[in-house]
Amino acid sequence: MAKVTIYSTPTCVYCKMAKEFFAKNNVSYEEFNVASDMKAREDMVNKSHQLGVPVIDIDNNIVIGFDQKTIEGLLGLKKA
Amino acid sequence: MYDLIIIGGGPGGVAAGVYAARKKMKTALITDSFGGQSLVSAGIENWIGTKSISGFDLAKNLEEHLRAQQGIEIMDGDLVAAVIKKDDGTFSITTKNGVTLETKNILLASGSRRKRLGVPGEDKFDGKGVVFCTTCDAPLFGGKAVAVVGGGNSALEGVEDLLQYASKIYLFVRSEVLRGDPVTQEKVKSHPNVEILWDSVIEEIKGEIFVNGVKYKNVKTGEEKDIPLDGVFVEIGLVPNSDFVKELVTLDPFGKVVVDHKTQQTSCPGIWAAGDVSDVLYDQNNISVGDSIKAVLNVYDKIKKS
Numbered sequence: 001m002a003k004v005t006i007y008s009t010p011t012c013v014y015c016k017m018a019k020e021f022f023a024k025n026n027v028s029y030e031e032f033n034v035a036s037d038m039k040a041r042e043d044m045v046n047k048s049h050q051l052g053v054p055v056i057d058i059d060n061n062i063v064i065g066f067d068q069k070t071i072e073g074l075l076g077l078k079k080a
Numbered sequence: 081m082y083d084l085i086i087i088g089g090g091p092g093g094v095a096a097g098v099y100a101a102r103k104k105m106k107t108a109l110i111t112d113s114f115g116g117q118s119l120v121s122a123g124i125e126n127w128i129g130t131k132s133i134s135g136f137d138l139a140k141n142l143e144e145h146l147r148a149q150q151g152i153e154i155m156d157g158d159l160v161a162a163v164i165k166k167d168d169g170t171f172s173i174t175t176k177n178g179v180t181l182e183t184k185n186i187l188l189a190s191g192s193r194r195k196r197l198g199v200p201g202e203d204k205f206d207g208k209g210v211v212f213c214t215t216c217d218a219p220l221f222g223g224k225a226v227a228v229v230g231g232g233n234s235a236l237e238g239v240e241d242l243l244q245y246a247s248k249i250y251l252f253v254r255s256e257v258l259r260g261d262p263v264t265q266e267k268v269k270s271h272p273n274v275e276i277l278w279d280s281v282i283e284e285i286k287g288e289i290f291v292n293g294v295k296y297k298n299v300k301t302g303e304e305k306d307i308p309l310d311g312v313f314v315e316i317g318l319v320p321n322s323d324f325v326k327e328l329v330t331l332d333p334f335g336k337v338v339v340d341h342k343t344q345q346t347s348c349p350g351i352w353a354a355g356d357v358s359d360v361l362y363d364q365n366n367i368s369v370g371d372s373i374k375a376v377l378n379v380y381d382k383i384k385k386s
Contacts, residue, residue, distance in 0.1 A: 007168070012216035013120050017113075035219030049289055052207040052217045060090045064207060068157060 004019055005057040007044040011035075014066040015054040021068065025077055046069035081182045082106050084379055085173055088189035088321075090116020092178050092355035092368035094142040096187050099376040101149035105383065107172060108153040108181060109146070110160055110173070115139025116191050117318075117356075118365060120215055120297050126367055128182060138365075154263075155179070160190070169350060185379050188325060188337060189354040189372050190345075192318035192363075197229065201285030209291025211313045214238040218313075221246050226311035227294055228252070229282060235258040235315035239268045242313070252275045252296065285312055320357045332359045344375035 004022065008015035008030050021030050032040035034053060048055045048062045056063040058074040071077075086096045089111025100107040118124055121135035133141075148156065158361055159176045163186065166172060173181045179249040188307045194200060202381055204209055211217045216227075218241045225248040228238045235251065236258065242249055251268065256278045258265050277296065283304070284295040321338045322329075330347035331371050335351040341360075344352045352375040354360070355368030 009216060009219045010121065011207055011219065012213070013215065014213075015132075016136055022245070035222075041220065050207050051209055051290060052211060052213070 001028070002059045003057075004075075006031050007034045007053055007055040007057075009033065009053050010048070012053045017042060018054050018056060018066040018071070022065070025047040025075070027075060081170065081184065082108050083183070083383055084108075084185045084187060084376070085110065085171075085181060085183040086187045086189060087111075087173075088116070088191055088357070088370060089142070089146075089156065089357070090118070090189065090191050090355060091138075091142060092116075092191070092372035093187075093189035093283070094146045095369040096153075096189055096354070096372040096376045097146045098149055099373050103380045104151060105374070105380065106184075107151070107367055107375075108155060110155045110158055110175060110181075112157065112159050113139070114143040114146075114156070116365070116368075117193075119177040120213055124213055124365070126364075126366070132337040132381060163325050163328060165328055165350075168354075170244045171350065184350065185382070186351045187344075187372065187379065188322070188323040188329075188357050189347075190353050190357045191369070192320045192356045193343050195317050195319045197282060197285075197314055197316065199282055199284055201287065201291075202312075205285055205287050205312075206289045208289065209287060209311050210285060211311055214241050214315065218242050219247055221311045223247050224310040225247040225250070225308070226313060227282065227307070227309055228313045228315060229317035230317070231255065231258045231260070231318060233264070234317070234326065235262040236260040236268050238313050238315045240264060243271060244272065246311075247273065248309075250309065251284055252280050254280055254281050254299065255366065260380050277345050282312070284336070311361065318356070318363075325351065329353070334359075336360075341376040342374075344371055345378065 018026040044055050084107045085104040086109040087094050094386045097109045118135040119139050161176050162174045163230040164172045174256045222245045226246045227250045229252045279300045280296050282296045286293045297304045328348045336359040339353050339358045344354045354371035356363045
C-alpha cells in the first residue's frame with residue numbers, strides 16, 4: 001500500500017475532492033491542515049516549493065493540486 | 081454519430097444532459113469536472129429550491145442527477161481541444177485525451193474561466209505566491225502582506241476572505257471606482273489593514289522561489305513603484321471558454337458566443353450555446369440551466385423535423 005499524505009486547508013474544495021477520491025478507492029491517507037499546523041506547512045513548502053493546496057505526497061512523489069490522472073497512475077488505479 | 085454532444089459540466093451542461101437523455105437523443109457530455117465555477121463557492125444562497133448549498137455539494141448533486149439518466153455517455157476528466165465542421169454539416173470533436181467523436185449537433189455550455197493578468201512572473205510564480213483560488217489558499221498567508229487585484233465583487237470577497245489571515249492587504253484597482261456590493265465595499269474601505277491603490281496596475285510579479293514583491297504603475301501619473309509582499313490574488317473577472325470554436329461561430333468583443341436568445345442558436349447551424357460562454361446578459365447558475373434546456377428542446381425540434 002502506498003503511503004499517502006495530503007496537505008490541505010478546511011476551505012479548499014479540491015482537497016475535499018481528493019479526499020473523497022481516496023475514500024472511494026479505499027486509499028488510506030494522512031491529512032495535515034496547513035492552515036493551522038505550521039510544522040506541516042513548512043514540510044509542505046520544503047517538499048513541493050508550493051504555496052497552494054492541495055499538495056499530495058504519494059511515496060515521496062509530489063502531486064500539485066487534485067490531478068486525478070497522475071494520482072491514479074501513482075496509485076496504480078485503473079479508471080472504472 | 082451522436083445526435084448531440086454537450087460541452088461542459090456546470091449547471092447548464094448537466095441540465096442539458098438530463099433533458100437530452102429524457103428525449104432519448106444519442107448524447108455525450110464532455111467535461112473536466114462538475115459544478116462549473118460555483119464549485120469553489122463556500123455557500124450558494126440563490127440556487128432555487130435549496131436555501132443554502134456549498135459549491136462542492138451542488139457539484140455532487142449535479143453529477144448524481146446526470147448519472148441517474150439512462151443512455152447518456154459521460155466523458156469526465158477530459159476537455160475539448162478542437163471542433164471541426166465537415167462538408168456534410170456534421171462535426172468532429174477531438175478531446176485533450178485524444179478521443180475523436182462525430183456528432184450532428186453541439187451545445188456549448190463550457191462556461192468561463194478566470195482571467196489572468198498577463199504580466200511577467202505570473203506563470204512562473206503560479207502556486208508560489210500567485211493565487212487563483214482565494215478560498216483555498218488564503219489561510220496560507222497568515223501574518224503576511226498580500227495584493228488582491230480587481231475592483232469587482234470577487235476581488236472584494238477575496239479581501240474579506242484574507243482579512244482574518246493577512247497582516248496587510250493592498251487592493252489594486254485599475255480605475256478610481258470599486259464595483260461590487262456597497263456593504264462589502266464599506267467593510268473593505270474602512271478596514272485598517274486594507275490599503276486601496278487606485279488607478280494602479282501590477283506590471284511585474286517578482287521573486288526567487290516564491291513571490292517577494294510586485295512592481296506597479298499608477299496609470300494616471302505614470303509613476304512606478306515596488307512593494308514587497310508575499311502573495312498576489314488575481315480576481316479580475318472571467319473569460320469565456322470559446323477558443324476552440326472561434327473559427328466556427330460569431331463571438332462578441334469579449335469572446336462570448338453570440339446567440340439568438342429565443343433558441344440559443346449560434347451563427348453556425350448545428351451549434352447552440354448557453355450559459356456564461358454565450359452572450360447572455362446575466363451570468364447566473366439558474367439562467368444557465370434554463371437557457372441550456374431551451375437549447376436542447378430546440379435541438380430536439382430540429383431533429384424531429386429532419
